[in-house]
Amino acid sequence: MGNTQHYAECIEECLKCAQACNQCYDACLNEEDVAMMRDCIRTDRECADLCFFAAQAMSTNSAYAADICRICAEACEACGRECEKHAHAHCKRCAEACFRCAEACRRMVAQAV
Amino acid sequence: MGNTQHYAECIEECLKCAQACNQCYDACLNEEDVAMMRDCIRTDRECADLCFFAAQAMSTNSAYAADICRICAEACEACGRECEKHAHAHCKRCAEACFRCAEACRRMVAQAV
Amino acid sequence: MGNTQHYAECIEECLKCAQACNQCYDACLNEEDVAMMRDCIRTDRECADLCFFAAQAMSTNSAYAADICRICAEACEACGRECEKHAHAHCKRCAEACFRCAEACRRMVAQAV
Amino acid sequence: MGNTQHYAECIEECLKCAQACNQCYDACLNEEDVAMMRDCIRTDRECADLCFFAAQAMSTNSAYAADICRICAEACEACGRECEKHAHAHCKRCAEACFRCAEACRRMVAQAV
DSSP states (O other), X not given: OOXXXXXXXXXXXXXXXXXXXXXXXXXXXXXXXXXXXXXXXXXHHHHHHHHHHXXXXXXXXOTTHHHHHHHHHHHHHHHHHHHTTSXXXXXXXXXXXXXXXXXXXXXXXXXXX | OOOTTTTHHXXXXXXXXXXXXXXXXXXXXXXXXXXXXXXXXXXHHHHHHHHHHHHHHHHTTOTTHHHHHHHHHHHHHHHHHHHTTSOOHHHHHHHHHHHHHHHHHHHHHHHHO | OOOTTTTHHHHHHHHHHHHHHHHHHHHXXXXXXXXXXXXXXXXXXXXXXXXXXXXXXXXXXXXXXXXXXXXXXXXXXXXXXXXXXXXXXXXXXXXXXXXXXHHXXXXXXXXXX | OOOTTTTHHHHHHHHHHHHHHHHHHHHHHHOTTGGGGHHHHHHHHHHXXXXXXXXXXXXXXXXXXXXXXXXXXXXXXXXXXXXXXXXXXXXHHHHHHHHHXXXXXXXXXXXXX
């Protein structure tokens, strides 16, 4: 059984990643080449939603926090891999935040076992 | 029309406040005097949910970001006033985060007009 | 002060609308003419998120339920007007759900005063 | 890979369960014996949040829908077992909705494999 202090680093990365994903989502929808960004738009929303949900689960000390972080790590990894294909600055920033968050989630899950 | 950079400070306070509220919620449910904490539990959840929702609206550059922050400011104010009635350390920390966030939301709304 | 029974019809419409918006969002991202759908994608997510948030506020009997439904009505109206511009079946279905939900939210707000 | 039509029954049960949990949460916070209801309050919020999140994942056709439903089934089961300990009508209604939703989630997961 973890406690919320224990989760501090992972919460921090989830919240940064959610913001980067949402900013990338907004920027992608404004890009001229929006057709090329369709997968990025989708993974951005999916990842942002999971990151906020994981942060909420950790900060309420939910019994499902580790299970949610396990899914969040996958979503971050997938979003990061999609974002790094694109040259836009918002995609590069987002990919970086995603990979950092994926790692923080995996560390959190490993400690929770 | 704002942009997400413009919102940075308000997003930051919303995310800190959401965490403080969720930690206070979790701690209140574990207190011996839980009957005294029932209003605090309710306002904690309400405020945390609004803070995350406001942060999401700002980071996606939603057309409703200012409207949501206006409600968020009220919820923060109400939660802060409830929390400051109690001597528990988690309530004191939460009240402080709530009042700071209420102010940040009001500033954001004033700039958005 | 309402109670959750009082909100039943509005909750129902919000949940139907959230689903229609999310299905339209998913389908728009798969359309060949995704560039034409960019505003629709944006309003779909915005409206779905607000509808779920409004349903949550009503079902928890939140003090901010009416305030949130007021914003939700605007988001539904805007999403409906965007969706009705497009010939896709998912857009037509979504527009219909949006206009019904906007009306239900306005009725809820009128009763809450 | 499912599609959103395929998910219709599970979405329906998740949304009913989320409402029952939120109404039980609200009612528990108003009970005289709130100290006895503390676990119920906690599982109600946890389960409601997961049910809405699962419904959102299914209606956007998320790649993580089945993973989220697997956690949702556990949260529903746990909330149902807590709620059925109590004689309050809102707890009995909530337990019933939880067990139905747990089953719907398990069926959804089995079909998604």
